[in-house]
Each structure stands twice: as C-alpha cells, then as structure tokens.
Amino acid sequence: MISKGLIVPNLPLWAYNNDYNLWWSLNDFEIHATRWRKDTEDFVIGIATYLPDGKSALSKDRTSSERTTAVQALHTSSFAPPMLEDPFYGPSISTRHEHNPAARFLSAPPQQFSHQGSSAFLGTLMSGGNNTSNTYRPQQPHNQIPFSYLGGQQPQQTPVPRGFQREAPGAPDDDPNGSDSEDSRRGPGRIPRTPAPPRSSRRPAAPTTPAPSSGAVKSYHFDLKLKLENIPQWDGDEDKLARWIDKVNSIAKKSVEVHRDLGSIVPRRFTAAAETWYYSIPPDHREYMEESWSTLRAAIGNYWMNHQWLERQKIRANTTRFRDSGNSRETPSEYVVRKLDLVRLVYNFTDTECIQMIMNEAPSSWSPIIQPHTCRNIVEFINAVKYHENHLADASFHYGSLKRDPYQADIDELAEDKKEGTDNPAQTVSSA
Numbered sequence: 129m130i131s132k133g134l135i136v137p138n139l140p141l142w143a144y145n146n147d148y149n150l151w152w153s154l155n156d157f158e159i160h161a162t163r164w165r166k167d168t169e170d171f172v173i174g175i176a177t178y179l180p181d182g183k184s185a186l187s188k189d190r191t192s193s194e195r196t197t198a199v200q201a202l203h204t205s206s207f208a209p210p211m212l213e214d215p216f217y218g219p220s221i222s223t224r225h226e227h228n229p230a231a232r233f234l235s236a237p238p239q240q241f242s243h244q245g246s247s248a249f250l251g252t253l254m255s256g257g258n259n260t261s262n263t264y265r266p267q268q269p270h271n272q273i274p275f276s277y278l279g280g281q282q283p284q285q286t287p288v289p290r291g292f293q294r295e296a297p298g299a300p301d302d303d304p305n306g307s308d309s310e311d312s313r314r315g316p317g318r319i320p321r322t323p324a325p326p327r328s329s330r331r332p333a334a335p336t337t338p339a340p341s342s343g344a345v346k347s348y349h350f351d352l353k354l355k356l357e358n359i360p361q362w363d364g365d366e367d368k369l370a371r372w373i374d375k376v377n378s379i380a381k382k383s384v385e386v387h388r389d390l391g392s393i394v395p396r397r398f399t400a401a402a403e404t405w406y407y408s409i410p411p412d413h414r415e416y417m418e419e420s421w422s423t424l425r426a427a428i429g430n431y432w433m434n435h436q437w438l439e440r441q442k443i444r445a446n447t448t449r450f451r452d453s454g455n456s457r458e459t460p461s462e463y464v465v466r467k468l469d470l471v472r473l474v475y476n477f478t479d480t481e482c483i484q485m486i487m488n489e490a491p492s493s494w495s496p497i498i499q500p501h502t503c504r505n506i507v508e509f510i511n512a513v514k515y516h517e518n519h520l521a522d523a524s525f526h527y528g529s530l531k532r533d534p535y536q537a538d539i540d541e542l543a544e545d546k547k548e549g550t551d552n553p554a555q556t557v558s559s560a
Contacts, residue, residue: 137174140167249472250438253370254429256377256422354379354386359394364401366437367444370473373425380421390421405431438474445470449489451527460520463490464513468506479506493523 130136143160359379362372376394380387395418398406406414417427448470450463458466467486471477477485483500486509497516503509513520 132178134178137171140164140171247472247474248476250370250474253373253377254425254433256380256425354382356393356396359390359397361397361399362402363399364403364405364432366432366440369428369432369437370441371469373428376421376425387422388420391424392418394421394424441470442474445474445485447489450491450524460490460494460517460524461510461514464510468510479509482506483509491520491524491527494520497523 142164360372360375362369376390380390395406409417417424448467450460451458455463464486467489468482471482471485483503483506487495487500497519498509498512500509503512
C-alpha cells in the first residue's frame with residue numbers, strides 16, 4: 129500500500145478512545161466487543177487485497193456472513209436486562225445515541241495530565257491512590273449496582289405460596305359490615321378473615337420508652353468534623369510537593385462531598401510561591417480548577433510536575449546519601465526513610481533493589497550490623513535499621529558531612545604550623 133502511495137488505515141480502537149474503563153456493565157462490554165470485531169473485520173478486508181497471493185487471512189464472503197451473524201445476535205440474543213442509571217457513572221452505553229459514527233475512529237483526546245515518569249507510585253499519587261469512581265461509588269442495592277457480583281441479573285425472589293400471601297387490610301374495626309363485604313370480594317373458596325376483637329378502653333397501653341433526659345452524661349468521642357486548619361499548607365516547595373499531594377489525597381477519600389469541596393478550599397492553604405502562581409491564573413480558569421480536588425490536582429501537576437521536575441527528583445534519588453549537605457544531624461532511620469521516599473517516587477524498584485540503593489550511599493560499616501541479605505522485604509530492613517540505630521550511629525560518627533576532607537586536614541595543619549611559628553619568633557630566628 130505504501131509503495132502505491134496509499135495511506136495505511138488506522139488500527140481499530142476499543143470504544144471511543146481506546147480506554148478500557150469506558151464500560152461499566154457486562155452489557156456495555158458486549159456492545160463494545162461486537163463493534164470492535166466489526167471494525168477489525170473491516171480493517172482486515174481493507175488490507176487483504178494488498179497481501180501477497182495465498183496470504184489472505186480472511187475471505188470477504190466469510191467476513192460478511194460472520195458480521196451479519198454477529199449483528200443479528202446483538203439484536204436477538206438474550207443479554208442481561210438493561211442496567212439502571214447509576215447516579216455516579218450515568219446511563220449505560222446501551223441507552224446512549226452515537227451522533228457521530230466516525231467518532232470511534234478518531235484519535236483519543238489529550239489527557240489533562242500525563243505522568244511523564246515510569247513510577248507507579250507517581251501515577252497513583254496523581255490519580256488519588258485509588259480510582260475516584262471506585263472510591264466514591266454510592267452504596268446501592270445489589271440489583272442496581274452496575275456489573276455487580278450478580279452478573280447484571282436481577283435477583284430472583286423466592287415465590288410465596290398462594291395461601292401464605294399477605295392480604296390487604298380490610299375495613300376499619302368500627303365498620304360492622306367490613307368483613308362481609310370483604311369476603312364477597314375475595315370470591316368463592318377463600319378462607320374468611322378472622323374478625324379482630326373489639327377495642328376496649330381497658331386494654332393496657334403499649335409500653336413506652338422514656339425519653340432520655342437532656343442532662344444525661346454523654347460518653348467521650350472524637351470530633352471528626354473537618355476544619356480549614358486540617359488541610360496542610362503548601363508554599364510552592366517542589367521537593368515537598370509529592371508528600372503534600374499524598375496528604376490531601378488521604379483527606380479527599382473521606383467522602384464525595386469532601387473531594388468536591390477541596391477544589392475550592394485547598395487554594396486557601398497556598399502560601400508564598402504557590403499562592404502567587406494560583407492568583408496569576410485568570411478567574412475563569414480558576415473557576416474550572418476549583419470544581420473538585422481532581423481538577424485542581426491536575427492543574428498543579430501540569431504546571432509544577434513537568435519533565436524538568438521529574439529529572440530533578442531522579443537526581444535527588446540517585447545522589448542522596450547519609451548525612452549529606454543539610455542533613456548532618458540525621459539518624460540512620462531518618463536517612464533510610466528519606467532515601468526510600470525519593471526512590472519510590474521516580475522508580476519502580478523491587479524491595480531488594482530499594483535496599484541496594486539505600487546501602488550504596490550508606491557507610492560500609494552498616495552491612496555487618498544490619499546484614500541486609502537476611503531481610504526478606506523492605507519492612508524488615510527498616511525495622512533492622514531502627515533496632516541497630518545506636519550501633520549504626522556510632523559506626524558512622526565521622527561519616528557524611530561530618531567527615532573531614534583529607535585535603536582540608538593538610539591545609540589546617542599548615543595553618544596551625546604557621547600560627548605556631550608566628551607566636552614564637554625566637555624559634556623562627558634560631559631555625560634560620
């Protein structure tokens with residue numbers, strides 16, 4: 129096709145933009161699968177004539193017949209009943225009308241935020257830990273939850289024998305003809321209802337539970353109401369951005385309302401450079417960003433967490449060492465946690481690889497004490513570091529920024545000799 133100057137057709141897409149999360153029920157999946165199969169067959173037919181002789185993978189007649197069978201099965205097969213509209217996901221795709229039939233052949237629209245790194249933790253961080261749609265899915269009866277464990281089928285109700293069905297209430301007790309009129313409506317062969325005993329003023333009243341007094345002592349409990357002060361502040365420090373987003377994500381998981389309100393509340397916790405950036409955005413753009421925490425988080429990622437930011441975080445993860453510049457007083461366990469956070473942010477390393485990266489920038493005297501080869505996972509390694517922290521600190525007392533440079537030691541020694549010679553001029557003359 130290329131040699132003839134023709135354009136190779138695009139590969140079929142799943143659904144509209146090749147996103148496998150667009151269907152929410154088994155019925156939707158079957159619809160997408162049938163449409164994708166038809167597009168695939170059309171694609172094969174389009175290129176079959178340009179294949180070498182004898183290499184045609186699919187005949188046109190066979191494809192047409194199979195496609196007709198699939199379309200007929202789509203309309204006649206006994207699929208699961210249409211799913212009810214979900215308040216969060218919206219209606220099933222089987223109830224939607226596709227106005228543009230060629231829309232599923234178009235390229236996918238650009239995402240709001242693309243994760244430039246290869247770290248699974250970074251992708252999870254910018255998507256809120258778990259999928260928002262799964263986290264805030266409203267609780268409904270099983271027969272209304274799309275793609276539930278019932279497989280889209282309505283729950284079967286146990287049939288009740290005819291004689292045990294509950295009858296509708298009859299006429300009031302003060303109607304003397306209530307029973308007779310009701311029996312006539314029931315038809316022949318029905319058991320008449322036993323008349324209720326007449327009401328008596330001597331019948332004891334039903335016991336009532338006394339209302340609790342207003343002065344009753346209440347047990348202690350936590351006040352779980354969120355306040356503005358519960359939202360952590362951020363001053364625009366890019367090195368602390370990932371940890372700050374992780375904290376806000378944990379608050380956003382409380383409820384759907386909290387997730388939505390954080391879009392307008394979080395900007396009030398910006399300070400310094402973050403506040404300057406936010407209020408430099410036009411008001412109409414800020415209004416869109418404040419719709420929810422997801423939209424605000426995407427805007428923060430597009431501006432602050434760009435490719436240059438990711439490269440700097442990788443450099444930090446590779447060069448961070450025990451008691452480096454600015455951390456001359458840190459303990460061994462503080463170094464391990466600091467190094468581990470940086471490595472996990474930008475790399476998809478196993479526990480063994482994370483331990484190796486941590487030990488590469490730690491004193492060599494740590495290995496005989498910790499014995500990292502005996503640690504089966506990162507948790508055991510961190511616990512071992514904490515357990516032997518005093519011994520590790522003693523073994524690395526002069527390590528890191530506290531360790532003196534040998535060249536600096538020679539300079540200090542020469543300066544000390546010069547000072548002694550200046551303080552004792554007689555010794556200088558005699559030596560001359």
